[in-house]
Amino acid sequence: MVVVLAVVSCLMTLVGGVAAMRVHEHRHLVLGLVGGLILGVAAFDLVPESLELSDLTVLGVPAPMAGFACGFLLLHVIEQATAIHQEHEDAYAPHQHRHCAEPGQGKVGLAAASALVGHSFIDGLSIGLGFQSGSSVGIFVAMAVIAHDFADGFNTFTAASLDRTDRRPALVLLVADALAPVAGAAVTLLVDVPKAALGPYLGFFAGVLLYLAAAEILPEAHSRNPRVLTLCATGLGVLAVMFIVGAGG
Template structure:
């Protein structure tokens, strides 16, 4: 039953990713919306859920918040390492791709998209574990997962495409993100994952998303185009996640 229900999450994730691919002429609006969705997922979903999962407080600090800081710092370190690498390349010769564009490789975006895939796996795991508690609980959790999987697919494609001309990694990661809830649901019917592990992981993932949104996606969205409409789409993304979370509860 859990695996069957997770097929809806598969379809919703694909729809979100395809929507992000189709909107090309208004890329700044897509990025603004994605930034708002990510901020909303962090503030209204991941952080509250992670804090509810575990009360463990190493050194007096909630474990999920330590994971949050570690995730933020992790993506910052990755981005700075790539920046140092590009700076050293420029000391020897211009690094220009075959089509004449000097694009960044976008590893931070790929890392964040990979984290979204891992998050979708946890979503599927949550469905499987919830069905162990009863059909009604399982359906409620599945509804909450499906409701925000559109944003997951949308954000996966947006993150994986950031500063990249090649969309193949984005397509592969979208397929992985769509399939992850099914795999997680199947695993969740067989295994038990302690909340003490899931809580810090969700905090880590929230830190990764916040860094990508604040340091990569939103600055890119506002770099060229008029900012009023972009700000409106960011606000729309935040409001959409708040509405979805409200429905789920």
């Protein structure tokens, strides 16, 4: 099941890359829905489950919530260090930064896309570790990963294509990004993580997901597009996860 869902994640990444090449008209609605799904999974499944799995504390704070903050901050630091957001935001937003016209921009775009490949490998690890916590947790983690892999594929191709007429490096990185979750999930089949570490890790992953939704996916969804429909798509995603979690509980 772990590898099967990782393969689905792989396919969703490729779909996102193809959308970056071909589809533009309704992208904001798809990204709005994806952001809502991710927010719902983090709030209604991962955080509650992480608190149930672990009673450890760090300086009096539940360890899963400390992990949550670390996950959010870590992705923010990585994003700022690799300039992922700065390099692909001009594909969506109506404004431009002065550095967008500077020489060497294409190399930075490739570096950003490569960072997203590494992130997708972690996604595969997250699917496997989620299933080590329990089947229901694994399914919801996989759902979150699959949902945001559309945006990952979209962003990988977009970043790698910046200031380049040759699309071959972007296609290579898109394929690598698609295969990375499968590799990550396969690793977890060989390694068992102690249950004491699963709670903090799920909290950490929830923080990562929240950052992706709030700082990456939803801003992209709302730039240059009617915001009411996008907000409705986001709300639909949140309500769908709430209903699924409630029905399963």
